[in-house]
Amino acid sequence: MVFLFPELNIFEEIALIIGIILTLIGVFCDVIGSIGMVRFPNFFVRLHAATVGTIGGAVYPLFGVTLMSLALNYLGVIRYFIATGAFLTAIAIVLTAPVGSHALARAAHRSKTVPVEPKVCDFLREDERLIEE
Amino acid sequence: MIKGPSITDMVLAIDCVTYDLCFLMGLLSILFKIGFLMVAALALALWAYVLDVYVAKYLEAREVGD
Numbered sequence A: 001m002v003f004l005f006p007e008l009n010i011f012e013e014i015a016l017i018i019g020i021i022l023t024l025i026g027v028f029c030d031v032i033g034s035i036g037m038v039r040f041p042n043f044f045v046r047l048h049a050a051t052v053g054t055i056g057g058a059v060y061p062l063f064g065v066t067l068m069s070l071a072l073n074y075l076g077v078i079r080y081f082i083a084t085g086a087f088l089t090a091i092a093i094v095l096t097a098p099v100g101s102h103a104l105a106r107a108a109h110r111s112k113t114v115p116v117e118p119k120v121c122d123f124l125r126e127d128e129r130l131i132e133e
Numbered sequence B: 001m002i003k004g005p006s007i008t009d010m011v012l013a014i015d016c017v018t019y020d021l022c023f024l025m026g027l028l029s030i031l032f033k034i035g036f037l038m039v040a041a042l043a044l045a046l047w048a049y050v051l052d053v054y055v056a057k058y059l060e061a062r063e064v065g066d
Helices: A010-039 A043-071 A078-110 A123-132 B007-032 B037-061
Strands: none
Touching: A010 A043, A010 B007, A043 A078, A043 B007, A078 B007, A078 B037, B007 B037
């Protein structure tokens, strides 16, 4: 076993490498999400790209920041503070980001501010029309 | 983010930028050894959720209540 970081022990080195891999996954998902935000034609399709950029691009790197800050021991006592803050932020984003995007999509579809223009079928609108009749 | 086709697109762009800014604050707190940046990141994430819910409620009911 070749040690890449000779001042750390084996567990800190494993945590640091996993944190760097999670950060690289986050960079990849951010690039994919930003390309989708520019290229997609519709709001409801653009919401999918935004969710890829949120969960893949912010939650995985925050868990990576947790592992990295626990591994780097030159930070001193501050590393426990950073790890706790990053973990709580990741849990908050996991709980609140899907709720927010679902509420936004429901409001945009019910208030008819966004046209569902390039579409195949819209079953929700047909159901509302059937209920009105 | 400034001129979306509709108002929900703008809110969605603000959400994405805010969540990525949280992650960037985490990396900067490791780099500069400042612990208090993570408290700001947690507040920023919850603020984005509040913006989502309020805009959705205004679009659906045309009022901002509790």
